[in-house]
Amino acid sequence: MGFILLYSLIVLLVVEISVVLMRATGLDYDIARFQVVSLLTGTGFTTRESELILGHPVRRRIGIFLILFGAFSLAVVISCISAILAPDVHLVQLTVAATALLVVFVIVRSPSAGRFLSKRLSGTFRQSFQVHELSIREVLLLRENDAFVDVPLGEGSGLIGQTPDRLCDEFADLNVLLIRRGDVAIRDRRMRTPLEAGDVLYVYGDQGEIERRFARELREKRKSEEDEKQAASPV
Structure with missing residues (x-):
């Protein structure tokens, strides 16, 4: 029983330390906790937020560790019964490991450590990784x-027949980066290409200007997404 309690404590500390590190890279608490548990257990990692992990070099490294640690933990759980019955379960070594992790957890939860980790993990890593590695x-x-x-x-x-250069001239902080037309990606002539029904514009700029200029299209998009969720719901 002592073995189970100590190893459960180790798993809990690994989760909490990983959550702190994920948050230091800029993730929200709820997303960080969900993704850490998903990586550790190998379940539920097919959410849209998972792209925030895969597209970030530091988070990917934390994720790799959690996947490996989760696989190791599964083997420990499977052999737990035999470990309890064995005369030598190495409780002393396990206690030392749990204590060390507890010390690390207390340190990383301190305000000064939080500021240091946020600076190191969400700022300076940009100097060490190329743009294509980042999300x-x-x-x-x-x-x-x-x-x-x-x-x-x-x-x-109402945008059908118009060209993106008119949209960008009307709103200064709005840029059309790409037009997707079926399987075709229009980049080089995108600004002078008349828009057609079914096109998808990839727009970058000020959130307010995007919401104002594409108000109707975004409402229809959200309605379509909501309809798809309701159709997929078992209830």
């Missing part, structure tokens, strides 16, 4: 009101 959030969303949005054009969109 869109780290590369483009530098200010609170920055946004990168995909805008699908439905049959009734």
Whole structure:
């Protein structure tokens, strides 16, 4: 029983320390905790937030450790019964490991350590990794009101027949980076390409200007996503 309690404490401390490190890279607490548990258990990692882990070099390293630690922990759980019955369960060594992790957890939860980790993990790593290794959030969303949005054009969109250069001239802080038309990605002539129903615009700029210019299209997009969720719901 002592073995089970000590190892459970070790797993709990690994989770809490990993959550602190994930938050230091800029993740929200709820997302950080969910993704840490998902990585450790190998379940539930197919959420949209998982892209925040895969697209970030530091978070990927933490994720690799959690996956490996989770696989090791599964082997420990499977052999737990035999370990309890064995005369030598190495409780002293396990106690030392749990104590060491507890010390690390107390240190990383301190305010000074939190500020240090946030500076190291969410700021200076940009100097050590190339742009293609980083997620869109780290590369483009530098200010609170920055946004990168995909805008699908439905049959009734008033933008059909217009060209993106008119949109960008009307709103200064709005940039159309790409037009996706079926399987074709239009980049080089995107600003002078007349828009068609079914096109998807990838827009970068000020969140407010994007919401104002594409208000109708974004409402239809959200409604479509909500309809898909309701259709997929078993209730």
